[in-house]
Amino acid sequence: VIVTAGDGYSKELTSQQIGTNSSFIVANRMNGVPLDGSKAPLQLVGSGLPSASYSVGNIVRIELTDFQEPTEVPTITIIKYASDEVTIINQTTVDHVWMEANLPVIGDGVTIYKYQGVTFDPVDLWDPTENKGMTPPKIANAIKGTRVSDLCDLVGGMAPGTEVTFVATDGWETTLPYDAIYPDPHVYSHLGDTVIAWYADGNYVPQYGDGPRLFFAPEDHVTGQWNMHEGLAEQYWHYYYDSGSATNYPSVAGLSAKYVSTIRIYSAPLGEWVLALDGRDIGGLYQDVSRSYFESALTCQFGAEHQAEYTDGAGRTWSGMPLWLLAGFVD
Known part of the structure; x- marks a missing residue:
């Protein structure tokens, strides 16, 4: 359009x-x-x-144009916020041309990086052997990209215990912890570098239509469910809910955000909380919902109209998730 x-x-x-x-x-x-x-x-x-x-x-x-190739080169704005999550300490905007010329490039555009699909096996949700959900894998691209840590460093980097949020042009948000961006040897052995891919399968963005895209780049080139289990704290795990079997399947591919346009770095550790959803009394499910799960992962499972706003009599605007969606998730 x-x-x-x-x-x-x-x-x-x-x-x-x-x-x-x-x-x-x-x-x-x-x-x-x-x-x-x-x-x-x-x-x-x-x-x-x-x-x-x-x-x-x-x-x-x-x-309205039919099948028109996009012409604008997408940019990524990196913003570092103060502890109040409002005041901007520093920010910059870059595109893939600048990133390729000025920062280390991860991936050679030939080696294919893959994400395992969900197992669809209720007794083997995590599949450490990575034998399930790989024919074909959920995501498979020969990428080139830039480390997220290098992008964060442009505005002052991250502090241990803090988080970074990736915002897509369609509003989708994915949040990861410091340990995924600046990994220790254990995390690195499972996830490798966390990168923003701006090239895949012979095309730069915008012709690479899913880019800029968030990728993990482990040494074996495959990011599986067990890698997510071992490399990320539980509140950052992503799931796919299968209504037919009423099963929450781990879905690491759900962390691979597309169309990334903004990277938000927070200076203060965010407090964690858990919301218990209990529908067992009426024959439903039980689900613990963490803060990060509420803010990002549930958007995939609940689908459209998952966010709501309300302005009260004092002019204050409240935003969150409709109660009926939360209740319906375990109904």
Whole structure:
């Protein structure tokens, strides 16, 4: 979808970015009043805009193109926040051209890095031998990319015990701990380097349509469920819920976020908490939900409309997950 202003300025968005929700709005009014000035009569706004530059004003044309190759080179903005999680200490924006020229490149574009699919075996959820879920693997690409640690270091790095969140252009968020970005020998033996891949199977982004993408790059080139079990604390594990068997299958491939556009580094360790969902009294399930699971992993399992906002009488806006979704997960 190409949105064009009267002066010819335009921005391109994919159907994946736009989705079917209201995160992109062609607005004709602000605070109930018709737009005026240089942005009138229509302006693109919304929570889904990748950056302020996408807020095209004075819209005169919206064009849908069929199978058009993207032309804009995607960028990644790395932001380091103070302990209040609001104040920005430092930030920078880079693209793959700069990363390839200035930082070490991980992967040769020939060696294929793979993610194991779920086992679909309730008695062997983790499959340390990596024999299941590999024909074919869930993800398999010959990549080149940049260490996340090198990107974090551009703005001051991370402190032990803190977290980093990867935000995609479609709003998807994936959070990992310090230990996954600056791994000790044990973690490295399971996950290798954590990288942002900007090249795969002969194509740079944007022609590499899933990129920039989060990858683990272990020495054997295969990231399995057991690697996640051993390399990450439990609150960072990702699952795929199979409703037919009512089974939560470990799904390490769910950590491989696509379309990464922002990396958020937090300076203070985030407190952990657990929410118990108990539906056993009515014949349902029991599930402990950690903070990071609530904030990221559940978005995959609960599907659309997993986030909600409410503005109270004092003008405060609250955001979270609808209660009916949490109840329905164990119903």
